[in-house]
Amino acid sequence: MQIREYIIRRVMILPLILVGTSLIVFTLGRVGGNPIAIYLEHEMTPDEVAQIEERYGLNDSLPEQYFAWAGGVLRGDLGYSGVLAAPVMDVLPKRLAATLELSVASAIVAVSLGIALGTFAGARRNRLPDHLTRVFAISGAATPIFWFAIVLLIIFWVNLGWFPVGRSEPEIFESISHPTGVYTLDALLAGSFTAFRDAIWHLILPAVTLGYGATAIITRMMRSSLAEELNEDYVDAARAKGLPERLVLRRHARRNALIPTVTVIGLGFGFLLQGSVVVEIIFIWPGMGRWMADAVLRGDQATIMAYVLFTSILFLVVNLVVDVVYAYLDRRVVLGS
Amino acid sequence: MTAPAAAPLSDKTASRVASVEELRIHFDTKAGRLHAVDGVSFDIFDGESLGLVGETGCGKSVTARSFLRLIPVPPGTYAGGRIHFWSKEARQTGGSPVDLLQVPASQMRDIRGNRIAMIFQDPGKALNPALSIREQVAEVFYQHRSEDLLDGWNGTPPRPIRRAAGQRSGKLEWLAFKVPPLRSPARRLRKRVDDLVGDALAETQIPNPRKIMTSYPHELSGGMKQRVMIAQALACNPDLLIADEPTTALDVTIQARIMELIRELQLRHQTSVLYISHDLSLVRRICDRIAVMYAGRIAEIGQTRHVFHDPLHPYTRGLLAAIPSLAHQRGELAVIDGTVPELIDPQPACRFHTRCSYATDLCGRLDPPLVARPGLRPVACHGYASPDELGVAADQLPRLDRDAP
Numbered sequence A: 001m002q003i004r005e006y007i008i009r010r011v012m013i014l015p016l017i018l019v020g021t022s023l024i025v026f027t028l029g030r031v032g033g034n035p036i037a038i039y040l041e042h043e044m045t046p047d048e049v050a051q052i053e054e055r056y057g058l059n060d061s062l063p064e065q066y067f068a069w070a071g072g073v074l075r076g077d078l079g080y081s082g083v084l085a086a087p088v089m090d091v092l093p094k095r096l097a098a099t100l101e102l103s104v105a106s107a108i109v110a111v112s113l114g115i116a117l118g119t120f121a122g123a124r125r126n127r128l129p130d131h132l133t134r135v136f137a138i139s140g141a142a143t144p145i146f147w148f149a150i151v152l153l154i155i156f157w158v159n160l161g162w163f164p165v166g167r168s169e170p171e172i173f174e175s176i177s178h179p180t181g182v183y184t185l186d187a188l189l190a191g192s193f194t195a196f197r198d199a200i201w202h203l204i205l206p207a208v209t210l211g212y213g214a215t216a217i218i219t220r221m222m223r224s225s226l227a228e229e230l231n232e233d234y235v236d237a238a239r240a241k242g243l244p245e246r247l248v249l250r251r252h253a254r255r256n257a258l259i260p261t262v263t264v265i266g267l268g269f270g271f272l273l274q275g276s277v278v279v280e281i282i283f284i285w286p287g288m289g290r291w292m293a294d295a296v297l298r299g300d301q302a303t304i305m306a307y308v309l310f311t312s313i314l315f316l317v318v319n320l321v322v323d324v325v326y327a328y329l330d331r332r333v334v335l336g337s
Numbered sequence B: 001m002t003a004p005a006a007a008p009l010s011d012k013t014a015s016r017v018a019s020v021e022e023l024r025i026h027f028d029t030k031a032g033r034l035h036a037v038d039g040v041s042f043d044i045f046d047g048e049s050l051g052l053v054g055e056t057g058c059g060k061s062v063t064a065r066s067f068l069r070l071i072p073v074p075p076g077t078y079a080g081g082r083i084h085f086w087s088k089e090a091r092q093t094g095g096s097p098v099d100l101l102q103v104p105a106s107q108m109r110d111i112r113g114n115r116i117a118m119i120f121q122d123p124g125k126a127l128n129p130a131l132s133i134r135e136q137v138a139e140v141f142y143q144h145r146s147e148d149l150l151d152g153w154n155g156t157p158p159r160p161i162r163r164a165a166g167q168r169s170g171k172l173e174w175l176a177f178k179v180p181p182l183r184s185p186a187r188r189l190r191k192r193v194d195d196l197v198g199d200a201l202a203e204t205q206i207p208n209p210r211k212i213m214t215s216y217p218h219e220l221s222g223g224m225k226q227r228v229m230i231a232q233a234l235a236c237n238p239d240l241l242i243a244d245e246p247t248t249a250l251d252v253t254i255q256a257r258i259m260e261l262i263r264e265l266q267l268r269h270q271t272s273v274l275y276i277s278h279d280l281s282l283v284r285r286i287c288d289r290i291a292v293m294y295a296g297r298i299a300e301i302g303q304t305r306h307v308f309h310d311p312l313h314p315y316t317r318g319l320l321a322a323i324p325s326l327a328h329q330r331g332e333l334a335v336i337d338g339t340v341p342e343l344i345d346p347q348p349a350c351r352f353h354t355r356c357s358y359a360t361d362l363c364g365r366l367d368p369p370l371v372a373r374p375g376l377r378p379v380a381c382h383g384y385a386s387p388d389e390l391g392v393a394a395d396q397l398p399r400l401d402r403d404a405p
Helices: A002-031 A046-055 A062-075 A088-122 A128-142 A145-159 A170-175 A183-190 A193-229 A233-240 A245-282 A288-298 A301-329 A331-336 B060-066 B088-093 B105-111 B133-144 B159-165 B171-176 B183-203 B209-213 B222-234 B252-269 B280-286 B304-309 B314-321 B361-365
Strands: B016-029 B032-045 B049-053 B076-085 B116-119 B240-244 B272-277 B289-294 B297-303
Touching (some): A002 A062, A002 A301, A002 A331, A088 A128, A088 A183, A088 A193, A088 A288, A088 A301, A128 A193, A145 A193, A145 A245, A193 A245, A233 A245, A233 B116, A245 A288, A245 A301, A288 A301, A301 A331, B016 B060, B016 B272, B032 B049, B032 B060, B032 B272, B032 B297, B060 B076, B060 B240, B060 B272, B116 B222, B133 B209, B133 B222, B159 B171, B183 B222, B222 B252, B240 B252, B252 B272, B272 B280, B280 B304, B289 B304, B289 B314, B297 B304, B297 B314
Parallel strands (some): B049 B272, B049 B289, B240 B272
Antiparallel strands (some): B016 B032, B016 B076, B289 B297
C-alpha cells in the first residue's frame, strides 16, 4: 500500500534530520555566547578561567567538541545544568513530561475546538454564527497570552475558586507513583480516578490559556477553507447523488477542507511550545518553561542546548504525524514524492 | 461517428417524463435582480434525448440544475413555475407527477441520483479528490439501494450492518467492523458493494474496473473520470439523466466516444436524457429534439432535423450560420452582431431584438410568447404571428423570409 511506504520513507529520513538539527543546535550554542559563562565569576584569575576551559574541552577543535557533545547526548549525558545545580539528564525527563502534557492537552483543545468551530462557521458563511465565531477567533489571535492567563486566574482561581494552580495536590501526588511523569497517564496506570480527575483539573486552565491562540488560528483556517470547498463542483455532485447534507459536509467538504488546516496545525504546535514558557511561569507549572527562562538569562549552555534539541525533536515528530495525516487526506501527496 | 439513430418520436403518443412550465429563476446581485431563467417551458418525453442549446449565460445550466434543486438559495430564488416529474411507476400507472420545486427535501434526496441523475461539465472537479472511486460510486448504492446491498442474507442482518448499508454508521461502528463478531458480515457487505460498483463501472466499458475502483481521481484521465461519473449517474437506473455539457472539458478525440457511450447506455436503460450544450454539431448528432435558449428564454423548440433544416427563429438562424464547417472556405467566420442583453430587471421586449436584423418597433416593446402556430413548431418570434393576433398592422411585424436561413 502506497501510504505505508510513504510513512516508512518519512521515518527513515528522520535520523538524518536529527543529525542536521544537532549540528544547528551545537553551532548556535557556540555562536550565541560563552559556553562556560555560568561558571565564571568576576574574582576569577585568567588561570582559573583557562582551567575551566581546559576541563570543558574548549581548546579542542570545533568538530572534536561537537563529537564530544553528540557522543554524550547518545550516551544520555546532556551535561550539567548550572541553574539547577544538577545534571540535565536528572531533571529533563520530568520537566519535559510536564511540558509535553501541557502542550498536548492544549493541542487537543485547539484541534478539536478549532475544527468544530471552523466547520460550524464555514457551513454558515456570513450568517450570525459565522460572525460570532469570527469575533472569538480574532480576539483569540490578538489577545496576549500573559494577559489572558492572568484574567483567567483572577476569575477562576481567585474569585470563583473553580480551578487550582500548580500541577497536582501534594497528598494526591504522594498517593501514586509517577513512572512517566505525565500525571494523567500515571493516574490511569495506577487506576486512580481521584488522581486522574486532579490531574485534569489542574490541566484545564493552562491548557485553555495556551490553546486559545492556536484554536483561533485553526478555526479561521478551517472556516475559510471549508467555505471555499463548499463552492466546489464535487459538493454539488455529492448532493446530486442524493446524499444528506450532513454527509455532504462531513465526508466530502470537510475532508478536503482539512488539508490546508492540518498544515496550520503542524505549524501551530511550535506556537504552543513557545507559549508554554509564559503559561508555565504564570500557572506555576513545573515544566521546561521557567527553567529555560532562567537558563537563557544566565547563559546556562547545557540546558539551552538540551531544550532546543528536545523541542526540535518534538516538533519533528509532530510534523511527521501531520505529514502522514496530510498524505492520508490528500493522496496526491503520496504520488508526488 | 455512428451513434445509433433513434426512431423519431411522435409527441402525441409518447408519455412525458418531465414537464417544465413557466420556470423562473432569479438571482439577487448587487446590480439588481438577474432573471437567469425567465419563463421557460418544455417537455421531456419518455426515452428521448432533448438538447438544450444556447450560448454561455443563457440560463441552460441553471435550468438543468433546478431539476435537482441545486441552485444555491440565496442568492438564487425559484421565482415561479413548476417542474413536473413522472417517475417510472407514475408513468405506468398513470399516476400524478410531483413538482420538483415543491417536494420536501427528504423526497428530493430520494429523487436525486436515483430517479434523476446528473453528469457534470468537468469530471475533474465533480469527483472528490480525497475519496477513492469505489467510495464515490458506492455512496449511490448505500444511499438508494441499501436493500439490494443486504440481498441474499440468511435472516435479518445485524443492526450495525443494516445501518452501514444505509450509510448511517457512526465512527465507533466503523471500528467495530474491524473486529469480530462484526468483521465477517462487514466484509460480506463490502464485497457486495464491490460487486455492484464493479458492474456499474464495467458497464461504461472502463478497462479493468476492479483496479480503477481502488484508484483516486487524480490517477485517471479525463475520459476515465467522465466514465466514472456516468457509471455513478446510471447506477440506479434513473428515469432522467441530465448531462450538463458532458464533453466540454474533454479532449476532442474522447468527446465522440463519451457521447456514443451515453447514447448506448441511454438506449439500454431506456433513460431520457436532457443534454445541455453549446455545441450545435454535437447536439445534432445525438438529440431527438432541440430547444434553443436565448437570454433566459426558449427561442424555438422542435425535432432536431427540422430545426437544422428550417430554423424559424432569427437567433437559431444566426447560430447555425455561425457553425464553422469544412465546407467553408478560409476567411471570415460568421458571427451574430451585438452582445447578449443584460438580464437584470429586463423590460418587456423580445430579448433578441437588439441583435436581430428583422426586428421592428414592436419587438422592442412586446414580448413574443413561445407558441405553436398551425403548421409550425413552437417559436418565440413576432414574425410568425398574424396581425390580428397581436392587434397591430401587418407592416409592424418583422418580415422573415423563410427560405434563407
